[in-house]
Amino acid sequence: MTIDEQISALRALGAQERDMDSLLEYTACAFSPRESSPDEDEFLEKWAPVFESARLLGAAAAINMHLAPPGLKVEFESPRSLTVELFPSIGGAIPIITTDSTADFERMVFYLIRKGKTDADIGRMGASFAYGKTNRFIILSKKPYRGLDADQMGLSDAEWREKSLIIRKYHECAHYFTKRFFGSSRNHLHDELIADFAGLYAAFREYRAEWFLKFFELSENCGGERGIMKIYTKGLAPSAVSVVERLAVLAAEKLEAWTKTDEFALMDDAGRISRLCEQGLLDFLA
Numbered sequence: 001m002t003i004d005e006q007i008s009a010l011r012a013l014g015a016q017e018r019d020m021d022s023l024l025e026y027t028a029c030a031f032s033p034r035e036s037s038p039d040e041d042e043f044l045e046k047w048a049p050v051f052e053s054a055r056l057l058g059a060a061a062a063i064n065m066h067l068a069p070p071g072l073k074v075e076f077e078s079p080r081s082l083t084v085e086l087f088p089s090i091g092g093a094i095p096i097i098t099t100d101s102t103a104d105f106e107r108m109v110f111y112l113i114r115k116g117k118t119d120a121d122i123g124r125m126g127a128s129f130a131y132g133k134t135n136r137f138i139i140l141s142k143k144p145y146r147g148l149d150a151d152q153m154g155l156s157d158a159e160w161r162e163k164s165l166i167i168r169k170y171h172e173c174a175h176y177f178t179k180r181f182f183g184s185s186r187n188h189l190h191d192e193l194i195a196d197f198a199g200l201y202a203a204f205r206e207y208r209a210e211w212f213l214k215f216f217e218l219s220e221n222c223g224g225e226r227g228i229m230k231i232y233t234k235g236l237a238p239s240a241v242s243v244v245e246r247l248a249v250l251a252a253e254k255l256e257a258w259t260k261t262d263e264f265a266l267m268d269d270a271g272r273i274s275r276l277c278e279q280g281l282l283d284f285l286a
Contacts, residue, residue, distance in 0.1 A: 001282055009282045013247055019240040026236060026244065030190070031182035031277040036092075040180065043135050047086065047095050054084045063097065067112050074111050077103045087138075087169070090198075090269050091177035095137040096169065105141035113139065124228070127168045131179055138172045140165065145199075146215040146228070153211070167199035174198035174273055182277045187232050189248055192216075193284070194276045197255060198269070207259045209252035218249055251284035 001009065003024070010023050046066075053062035060079035068074055076082065081100035086093050099105050109128045110116065126141045144150065145167050150160035174195040179185035196215060200207050216229055229248075233241045255276075258264055264272065 001280065001286070006280075006282050009285060010243065013243045013250075015243045016239055019237055019243065022236055023240050023243055026188075026233070026240070027190075027247070027281040029278075029280040029283075030184045030186065030188070031178060032184075033274075033278075034181060034183050036180050041092060043132075044086070044093060044095075046135065047137075050095070051084060051086065058082070059084045059097070063108070063112070069111060069115060072111060072116070074104075074107050076107070077101045079104075087173070089173035089176055090273065091173060091180045094173065094176055096140060097137065098140045098142065098165070100142050102141055102143055105139060105143075108139050124231070126164070127172050129172050129175055129185070131176070131185065136176070138169075138176070140168050140172070148214060152214060163203045166203040167196070169199070170202035171195040171199035177270070177273055178277055181274075187234070189232050189244055189251075190281050192232055193248075193251060193255065193281075194273060197276065198273060201259070201269075207256055209249075209256040212252045212255075213249060216245075216248060218245055247281060247285075251281060254284045254286075 006024060006027065007020060010020060010027070015023050050062050050066045053065055057065075058079065059082035060074075060076045062084060063082070064073050078099065078101035082104070083098045085096050085098075087096045097108065099108070105125075106122055109122055109125065110118075113128050113130045114122075124147075126143055126145060128139045130137050130139075142161055142165050144160055145164035148160075150157045153160050153163070155163065172195070174197075175185040175191065178191065178194065185191060193212070196212050197207055200211055218229075229241065229245060233244050236244065267275065
Protein backbone atom coordinates (compact mmCIF):
# COMPACT_ATOMS: atom_id res chain seq x y z
CA MET A 1 0.00 0.00 0.00
CA THR A 2 1.08 3.56 -0.65
CA ILE A 3 1.08 5.98 2.28
CA ASP A 4 -2.11 7.58 0.95
CA GLU A 5 -3.79 4.17 0.76
CA GLN A 6 -2.71 3.41 4.32
CA ILE A 7 -4.13 6.70 5.58
CA SER A 8 -7.36 6.04 3.70
CA ALA A 9 -7.61 2.54 5.20
CA LEU A 10 -7.04 3.86 8.71
CA ARG A 11 -9.66 6.58 8.26
CA ALA A 12 -12.11 3.90 7.12
CA LEU A 13 -11.40 2.11 10.40
CA GLY A 14 -12.29 5.28 12.30
CA ALA A 15 -8.81 6.65 12.95
CA GLN A 16 -8.63 10.23 14.20
CA GLU A 17 -6.09 12.60 12.73
CA ARG A 18 -4.31 13.00 16.05
CA ASP A 19 -3.62 9.25 16.07
CA MET A 20 -2.60 8.91 12.43
CA ASP A 21 1.18 9.02 12.87
CA SER A 22 1.20 6.50 15.68
CA LEU A 23 -1.13 4.17 13.77
CA LEU A 24 0.94 4.41 10.60
CA GLU A 25 3.99 3.44 12.63
CA TYR A 26 2.12 0.64 14.42
CA THR A 27 0.73 -0.92 11.24
CA ALA A 28 4.00 -0.75 9.29
CA CYS A 29 5.69 -4.07 8.62
CA ALA A 30 8.62 -4.70 10.98
CA PHE A 31 9.64 -7.98 9.36
CA SER A 32 12.57 -8.09 6.95
CA PRO A 33 13.93 -11.32 5.40
CA ARG A 34 17.41 -12.23 6.60
CA GLU A 35 19.81 -15.09 6.04
CA SER A 36 20.30 -17.47 8.94
CA SER A 37 23.79 -18.88 9.26
CA PRO A 38 24.48 -22.46 10.41
CA ASP A 39 26.50 -21.24 13.39
CA GLU A 40 23.27 -19.89 14.88
CA ASP A 41 22.61 -23.47 15.96
CA GLU A 42 25.81 -23.68 18.00
CA PHE A 43 23.83 -22.94 21.15
CA LEU A 44 22.45 -26.49 20.91
CA GLU A 45 25.84 -27.88 21.94
CA LYS A 46 25.34 -26.64 25.51
CA TRP A 47 22.05 -28.54 25.67
CA ALA A 48 23.67 -31.96 25.20
CA PRO A 49 24.50 -32.26 28.95
CA VAL A 50 21.03 -30.97 29.82
CA PHE A 51 19.35 -33.76 27.88
CA GLU A 52 21.78 -36.36 29.25
CA SER A 53 21.25 -35.22 32.84
CA ALA A 54 17.49 -35.21 32.29
CA ARG A 55 17.69 -38.80 31.03
CA LEU A 56 19.73 -39.94 34.02
CA LEU A 57 18.47 -37.75 36.87
CA GLY A 58 15.23 -36.19 35.69
CA ALA A 59 14.38 -32.84 34.12
CA ALA A 60 14.20 -30.93 37.42
CA ALA A 61 17.75 -31.89 38.39
CA ALA A 62 19.02 -31.14 34.88
CA ILE A 63 17.46 -27.67 34.91
CA ASN A 64 19.02 -26.79 38.25
CA MET A 65 22.41 -28.22 37.27
CA HIS A 66 22.75 -26.56 33.88
CA LEU A 67 20.22 -23.73 33.43
CA ALA A 68 19.54 -22.09 36.80
CA PRO A 69 21.65 -19.01 37.64
CA PRO A 70 24.74 -19.75 39.79
CA GLY A 71 23.88 -20.17 43.44
CA LEU A 72 20.14 -20.45 42.80
CA LYS A 73 17.94 -23.52 42.81
CA VAL A 74 14.41 -23.72 41.46
CA GLU A 75 12.14 -25.32 44.07
CA PHE A 76 9.75 -27.30 41.91
CA GLU A 77 6.20 -28.06 43.00
CA SER A 78 5.73 -30.87 40.49
CA PRO A 79 9.17 -32.07 39.35
CA ARG A 80 7.84 -35.32 37.88
CA SER A 81 5.64 -33.44 35.40
CA LEU A 82 8.64 -31.66 33.87
CA THR A 83 9.81 -32.69 30.42
CA VAL A 84 12.71 -31.47 28.31
CA GLU A 85 12.75 -32.11 24.56
CA LEU A 86 14.55 -30.99 21.42
CA PHE A 87 11.70 -30.03 19.13
CA PRO A 88 12.09 -29.92 15.31
CA SER A 89 10.32 -26.58 14.86
CA ILE A 90 9.70 -24.62 11.68
CA GLY A 91 12.56 -22.32 12.73
CA GLY A 92 14.97 -25.15 13.45
CA ALA A 93 15.60 -27.45 16.40
CA ILE A 94 14.74 -25.72 19.67
CA PRO A 95 14.80 -27.02 23.28
CA ILE A 96 11.38 -26.96 24.95
CA ILE A 97 10.66 -27.37 28.67
CA THR A 98 7.06 -28.26 29.58
CA THR A 99 5.36 -28.45 32.97
CA ASP A 100 1.91 -29.29 34.34
CA SER A 101 2.40 -26.84 37.21
CA THR A 102 1.58 -23.16 36.77
CA ALA A 103 3.74 -22.36 39.81
CA ASP A 104 6.72 -24.22 38.34
CA PHE A 105 6.20 -22.47 35.01
CA GLU A 106 6.29 -19.07 36.67
CA ARG A 107 9.36 -19.99 38.74
CA MET A 108 11.26 -21.12 35.63
CA VAL A 109 10.35 -17.96 33.73
CA PHE A 110 11.45 -15.87 36.71
CA TYR A 111 14.79 -17.65 37.20
CA LEU A 112 15.75 -18.98 33.76
CA ILE A 113 14.51 -16.22 31.46
CA ARG A 114 13.96 -13.09 33.58
CA LYS A 115 17.08 -13.86 35.67
CA GLY A 116 15.33 -12.93 38.90
CA LYS A 117 13.67 -9.76 37.60
CA THR A 118 9.98 -9.30 38.36
CA ASP A 119 7.44 -9.13 35.54
CA ALA A 120 3.93 -7.83 36.16
CA ASP A 121 2.54 -9.87 33.27
CA ILE A 122 3.98 -13.22 34.34
CA GLY A 123 0.62 -14.39 35.70
CA ARG A 124 -0.93 -13.94 32.26
CA MET A 125 1.72 -15.99 30.52
CA GLY A 126 1.36 -19.57 29.41
CA ALA A 127 4.65 -19.68 27.52
CA SER A 128 7.95 -17.83 27.42
CA PHE A 129 10.66 -17.73 24.77
CA ALA A 130 14.35 -17.04 25.40
CA TYR A 131 16.26 -15.86 22.35
CA GLY A 132 19.86 -14.86 22.83
CA LYS A 133 23.17 -15.20 21.04
CA THR A 134 24.35 -18.01 23.25
CA ASN A 135 21.13 -19.76 24.21
CA ARG A 136 17.58 -20.23 22.98
CA PHE A 137 14.73 -22.24 24.45
CA ILE A 138 11.00 -22.23 25.16
CA ILE A 139 9.12 -22.89 28.40
CA LEU A 140 5.50 -24.06 28.15
CA SER A 141 2.71 -24.50 30.67
CA LYS A 142 -0.32 -26.72 30.21
CA LYS A 143 -2.97 -24.29 31.39
CA PRO A 144 -5.86 -23.40 29.05
CA TYR A 145 -4.77 -21.11 26.24
CA ARG A 146 -5.48 -17.42 26.89
CA GLY A 147 -7.37 -18.45 30.03
CA LEU A 148 -10.42 -19.60 28.06
CA ASP A 149 -12.65 -22.32 29.46
CA ALA A 150 -13.15 -25.52 27.46
CA ASP A 151 -16.87 -24.87 26.95
CA GLN A 152 -16.06 -21.54 25.29
CA MET A 153 -14.22 -23.56 22.64
CA GLY A 154 -16.86 -26.28 22.45
CA LEU A 155 -14.45 -28.93 23.76
CA SER A 156 -14.06 -31.14 26.80
CA ASP A 157 -11.57 -30.01 29.43
CA ALA A 158 -9.10 -32.76 28.42
CA GLU A 159 -9.42 -31.92 24.72
CA TRP A 160 -8.95 -28.20 25.31
CA ARG A 161 -5.87 -28.71 27.46
CA GLU A 162 -4.38 -30.95 24.77
CA LYS A 163 -5.16 -28.39 22.05
CA SER A 164 -3.90 -25.54 24.26
CA LEU A 165 -0.48 -27.14 24.54
CA ILE A 166 -0.26 -27.65 20.77
CA ILE A 167 -1.36 -24.06 20.09
CA ARG A 168 1.14 -22.73 22.61
CA LYS A 169 4.03 -24.83 21.26
CA TYR A 170 3.51 -23.88 17.62
CA HIS A 171 2.74 -20.27 18.54
CA GLU A 172 6.15 -19.93 20.20
CA CYS A 173 7.87 -21.78 17.38
CA ALA A 174 6.35 -19.30 14.92
CA HIS A 175 7.89 -16.49 16.97
CA TYR A 176 11.21 -18.33 16.76
CA PHE A 177 10.85 -18.57 12.97
CA THR A 178 10.02 -14.88 12.52
CA LYS A 179 12.82 -13.80 14.85
CA ARG A 180 15.39 -16.01 13.14
CA PHE A 181 14.42 -15.50 9.50
CA PHE A 182 12.65 -12.10 9.55
CA GLY A 183 14.47 -10.36 12.38
CA SER A 184 11.52 -9.59 14.62
CA SER A 185 9.34 -11.05 17.37
CA ARG A 186 7.30 -8.50 19.34
CA ASN A 187 4.27 -8.06 21.57
CA HIS A 188 2.28 -6.76 18.63
CA LEU A 189 -0.94 -7.59 16.76
CA HIS A 190 0.91 -8.52 13.55
CA ASP A 191 3.11 -11.02 15.37
CA GLU A 192 0.18 -12.46 17.30
CA LEU A 193 -1.95 -12.90 14.18
CA ILE A 194 0.88 -14.94 12.68
CA ALA A 195 1.73 -16.93 15.80
CA ASP A 196 -1.88 -17.72 16.71
CA PHE A 197 -2.53 -18.75 13.11
CA ALA A 198 0.40 -21.19 13.34
CA GLY A 199 -0.81 -22.58 16.66
CA LEU A 200 -4.45 -22.93 15.66
CA TYR A 201 -3.65 -24.53 12.33
CA ALA A 202 -1.31 -27.03 13.99
CA ALA A 203 -3.95 -27.93 16.60
CA PHE A 204 -7.05 -28.05 14.41
CA ARG A 205 -5.76 -28.13 10.81
CA GLU A 206 -7.92 -25.12 10.15
CA TYR A 207 -8.05 -21.46 11.17
CA ARG A 208 -11.19 -19.69 12.33
CA ALA A 209 -11.29 -15.96 12.94
CA GLU A 210 -13.75 -16.51 15.79
CA TRP A 211 -11.12 -18.44 17.75
CA PHE A 212 -8.53 -15.70 17.40
CA LEU A 213 -11.09 -13.06 18.37
CA LYS A 214 -11.98 -15.02 21.50
CA PHE A 215 -8.29 -15.08 22.41
CA PHE A 216 -8.18 -11.29 22.07
CA GLU A 217 -11.53 -10.65 23.80
CA LEU A 218 -12.96 -9.26 20.57
CA SER A 219 -15.95 -11.58 20.27
CA GLU A 220 -19.18 -11.57 22.29
CA ASN A 221 -19.06 -13.41 25.62
CA CYS A 222 -15.43 -14.29 25.00
CA GLY A 223 -14.36 -14.50 28.63
CA GLY A 224 -10.61 -15.05 28.91
CA GLU A 225 -8.03 -12.76 30.43
CA ARG A 226 -9.44 -9.24 30.49
CA GLY A 227 -7.39 -6.45 29.01
CA ILE A 228 -5.06 -8.59 26.95
CA MET A 229 -5.05 -6.21 23.97
CA LYS A 230 -3.23 -3.57 26.01
CA ILE A 231 -0.18 -5.86 26.11
CA TYR A 232 0.07 -5.65 22.33
CA THR A 233 -0.74 -1.94 21.91
CA LYS A 234 1.50 -0.32 24.51
CA GLY A 235 2.13 3.33 23.73
CA LEU A 236 -1.08 3.87 21.77
CA ALA A 237 -3.87 6.17 22.90
CA PRO A 238 -7.22 4.51 23.77
CA SER A 239 -8.76 5.93 20.59
CA ALA A 240 -5.95 4.35 18.53
CA VAL A 241 -6.36 1.03 20.35
CA SER A 242 -10.00 0.98 19.25
CA VAL A 243 -8.83 1.27 15.64
CA VAL A 244 -6.40 -1.62 16.15
CA GLU A 245 -9.22 -3.71 17.60
CA ARG A 246 -11.37 -3.11 14.52
CA LEU A 247 -8.37 -3.91 12.33
CA ALA A 248 -7.81 -7.17 14.25
CA VAL A 249 -11.37 -8.32 13.53
CA LEU A 250 -11.12 -7.63 9.81
CA ALA A 251 -7.58 -9.02 9.50
CA ALA A 252 -8.57 -12.27 11.21
CA GLU A 253 -11.54 -12.66 8.88
CA LYS A 254 -9.35 -12.02 5.83
CA LEU A 255 -6.79 -14.52 7.13
CA GLU A 256 -9.48 -17.17 7.52
CA ALA A 257 -10.66 -16.54 3.95
CA TRP A 258 -7.08 -16.88 2.68
CA THR A 259 -6.71 -20.29 4.34
CA LYS A 260 -9.47 -21.55 2.04
CA THR A 261 -7.72 -20.55 -1.19
CA ASP A 262 -5.71 -22.63 -3.64
CA GLU A 263 -2.68 -20.43 -2.96
CA PHE A 264 -2.76 -21.42 0.70
CA ALA A 265 -3.25 -25.11 -0.06
CA LEU A 266 -0.16 -25.20 -2.27
CA MET A 267 2.15 -23.69 0.38
CA ASP A 268 4.02 -25.41 3.19
CA ASP A 269 4.05 -24.04 6.74
CA ALA A 270 7.20 -21.98 6.23
CA GLY A 271 5.79 -20.47 3.05
CA ARG A 272 2.54 -19.52 4.74
CA ILE A 273 4.21 -17.79 7.67
CA SER A 274 6.69 -16.08 5.34
CA ARG A 275 3.79 -14.80 3.26
CA LEU A 276 2.18 -13.27 6.36
CA CYS A 277 5.49 -11.64 7.34
CA GLU A 278 5.90 -9.99 3.96
CA GLN A 279 3.02 -7.58 4.38
CA GLY A 280 1.98 -4.82 6.72
CA LEU A 281 -1.09 -5.12 8.93
CA LEU A 282 -3.21 -3.00 6.60
CA ASP A 283 -2.33 -5.31 3.72
CA PHE A 284 -4.40 -7.99 5.45
CA LEU A 285 -7.45 -5.97 4.42
CA ALA A 286 -6.66 -5.96 0.71
